[in-house]
Amino acid sequence: MTDRRTELASNLASVEERIVSACAAAGRKREEVTLIVVTKTYPASDVRILRELGVRHMAENRDQDAAPKAAACADLDLVWHFVGQLQTNKVRSVASYADIVQSIDRIKLVTALSTAAVRAGREVGCLIQVALDAEEGARGDRGGVAPDGIGELAAAVDGAPGLRLDGLMTVAPLAGPFAGRQQAAFERLMEFSSSLRAAHPAANMVSAGMSADLEEAVAAGATHVRVGTAVLGVRPRLG
Numbered sequence: 001m002t003d004r005r006t007e008l009a010s011n012l013a014s015v016e017e018r019i020v021s022a023c024a025a026a027g028r029k030r031e032e033v034t035l036i037v038v039t040k041t042y043p044a045s046d047v048r049i050l051r052e053l054g055v056r057h058m059a060e061n062r063d064q065d066a067a068p069k070a071a072a073c074a075d076l077d078l079v080w081h082f083v084g085q086l087q088t089n090k091v092r093s094v095a096s097y098a099d100i101v102q103s104i105d106r107i108k109l110v111t112a113l114s115t116a117a118v119r120a121g122r123e124v125g126c127l128i129q130v131a132l133d134a135e136e137g138a139r140g141d142r143g144g145v146a147p148d149g150i151g152e153l154a155a156a157v158d159g160a161p162g163l164r165l166d167g168l169m170t171v172a173p174l175a176g177p178f179a180g181r182q183q184a185a186f187e188r189l190m191e192f193s194s195s196l197r198a199a200h201p202a203a204n205m206v207s208a209g210m211s212a213d214l215e216e217a218v219a220a221g222a223t224h225v226r227v228g229t230a231v232l233g234v235r236p237r238l239g
């Protein structure tokens, strides 16, 4: 094994152990939680190693980095998640490789992504990103719609050609009433997920939890955790 492969295998084993323990503590089955590895700022060669180590779900947050990486790994059987703030001028590119866009937070983006998905002849799964700390009718600093906007966006995605409504995503707020209370934040997201599923039963994905708080997300009921640093190492630059 190369050094990098050894390092990734060891990090992955630690993360896997954390997920297994968190599932056991929550009385959940390990299969209920999918690990998405966030490969942003890391090269396609790492994606290739991760696939060999059994990871299938990868996430990126910038189209400039994601598009060439997805192209370089087109021969691999991967599920690409887009998790960053998305400008409408990038949707055409993103719709060409992303299987799931987790950062849906405005109607204009739904409309643009729908057009792009239809043009690409692809179905793109969509998660509505919820900003738990945003004021009513507003959006969060790091993207996401305030909770009162979930219903309208869900209906828009549901009615948009080329798009599939898959569920909800959040990033634990750094400020506001949920600051430092990740589990409470993720439990709140689960409540919004229950309401969403009442109207859209198939939209059962709940993406929450990162390297620092995956245990809290699993405890709250997340179906997907997004882990970067704990698998790949501390990122060389902000991303």
Ligand SMILES: *Cc1c(COP(=O)(O)O)cnc(C)c1O
Pocket: 038, 040, 061, 083, 084, 171, 209, 210, 211, 212, 226, 227, 228, 229, 230, 239
């Ligand atoms: C970078 C990123 C992650 C992973 O964060 P780590 O702390 O490195 O695990 C998860 N979700 C989103 C939206 C990200 O941008």
